[in-house]
Amino acid sequence: MARTRLQRCTVCGEYGLGEECKKCGAKMTAAAPMKYSPQDAQGARRRQREDAGSDEWIEELPTPRKEEDE
Numbered sequence: 001m002a003r004t005r006l007q008r009c010t011v012c013g014e015y016g017l018g019e020e021c022k023k024c025g026a027k028m029t030a031a032a033p034m035k036y037s038p039q040d041a042q043g044a045r046r047r048q049r050e051d052a053g054s055d056e057w058i059e060e061l062p063t064p065r066k067e068e069d070e
Contacts, residue, residue: 006030007028007031008031009021009027011024011026
């Protein structure tokens with residue numbers, strides 16, 4: 001079962017409730033991220049897997065665009 005009911009097609013962008021798109025037959029993914037919980041039981045494991053806090057991880061974070069010098 002999907003983690004959320006509302007799904008979105010990875011190819012055509014159609015929304016639906018199934019795991020397969022009825023329009024084109026492609027795979028559907030969750031349309032919204034999972035809910036955040038401050039009591040996240042898997043948070044420490046996920047941060048370890050993503051190597052959160054390492055220099056490489058910090059450099060991959062999005063940054064605001066810098067204004068070009070005029």
